[in-house]
Amino acid sequence: MKIIVIDDEIKDLQYFLNEVFKIKNIEYKFFDDNREDILDYALSSNLDAAFIDINMPITNGFLLAKELIKINSRLLIVFITGYNYNKNDIEAELLPNFIGFLYKPYSRFDLNNILAIIESTKPIMQVKMFDTFDCFINSNIIEFSSKKSKELFALLLVYNGKTLEMNDAIANLWGDRRLEKSKSLYRDAVWRLRQTLEKYNFNCVIFRRARLILIKDNIQCDYWDYLIKDTNSYNNEFLKNYDWSIEYLAQLDLIKNKRKTNSKN
Numbered sequence: 001m002k003i004i005v006i007d008d009e010i011k012d013l014q015y016f017l018n019e020v021f022k023i024k025n026i027e028y029k030f031f032d033d034n035r036e037d038i039l040d041y042a043l044s045s046n047l048d049a050a051f052i053d054i055n056m057p058i059t060n061g062f063l064l065a066k067e068l069i070k071i072n073s074r075l076l077i078v079f080i081t082g083y084n085y086n087k088n089d090i091e092a093e094l095l096p097n098f099i100g101f102l103y104k105p106y107s108r109f110d111l112n113n114i115l116a117i118i119e120s121t122k123p124i125m126q127v128k129m130f131d132t133f134d135c136f137i138n139s140n141i142i143e144f145s146s147k148k149s150k151e152l153f154a155l156l157l158v159y160n161g162k163t164l165e166m167n168d169a170i171a172n173l174w175g176d177r178r179l180e181k182s183k184s185l186y187r188d189a190v191w192r193l194r195q196t197l198e199k200y201n202f203n204c205v206i207f208r209r210a211r212l213i214l215i216k217d218n219i220q221c222d223y224w225d226y227l228i229k230d231t232n233s234y235n236n237e238f239l240k241n242y243d244w245s246i247e248y249l250a251q252l253d254l255i256k257n258k259r260k261t262n263s264k265n
Helices: 010-020 035-043 061-071 087-094 108-121 147-158 166-173 179-199 222-228 243-264
Strands: 002-006 027-031 049-053 076-081 098-103 125-128 134-137 205-208 211-214 219-221
Touching: 002 010, 002 035, 010 027, 010 108, 027 035, 035 061, 049 061, 061 076, 061 087, 076 108, 087 098, 098 108, 125 222, 147 166, 147 179, 147 211, 147 243, 166 179, 179 205, 219 222, 222 243
Parallel strands: 002 027, 002 049, 049 076, 076 098, 125 219
Antiparallel strands: 125 134, 205 211
16 A cells, blocks of 8 residues: 655654554655645656645645546545545535545554555456466456557566666667667557556556556466466466567576475475
C-alpha cells in the first residue's frame, strides 16, 4: 500500500508517522502545505490513498483532492480534520473516491479501520507468463486493444522494474522494420497500452519520452515469483508466442536445474 499524508502541522504528521510505522507493507510520504510538490509526486507515483488536512493556510484540501483524483482516478481520499463537515456534501462531489474522515486527535482504532478499508479496495493484477501470456485484474482478464501493445507490456514485465528504453523495445518487437516505421509502431503501441491501463483504472506504468517504467505495486507475476522461490510453475514454456522470449529460456532452465541439484543434496 502506498499513501501520502498532507498536513501543515508537523506534530500531527509525527504522530501519524509513529502510528503508520508500526504497520507492515505501507509505503508513505509526508507533505506540508505545498501543492506543487504534492502534484508532482502524484504524477510519478502509483498511490493508493491520500490523507489530506482540509484546512491549511495556503491550500484548500478539498480542491487539492479533486486535483489528485484527476491525476489518479482510483485514488482514495481520507480527510484529516478537527471539525465536523457534512459528509453527504463531500460524498456528492468525490464519490467513489472519498472513504471517510480521520478526526484529530487521531485514534489508532480509527486509523487502522481506514487502512483496512484502503487495503480491501486495492485492485490486484495477476500476470501469467509461463506458457502463453495473459493478465487479470481481480480474476477478470484484461483485453488489450492490440497484439503489439500486449506484447510491449509483456516485455516491460520481463524487465521487472528496470527502465525499458524505446530502442530496446524496438529491437525486440520491431527489429525487422525500418527505423522510422518502427518508431511509429512503438508510439502506437505505447498509446494503446496507456489507453488499456486507463480503461481498467490500473495505472502501473510511468510513461516518459522514449522510455517506460513499470510500477510493480499490486502486481502478482508467476515469472517474478519463480525467480526468487521454487514455485514449480515453470514447465519449459515461457511467453511462447513471442520470439524474443527464447533468450530467457536458458536462464529459467539454469534456475530449474540448479534447484533440482540442490534438492538432491
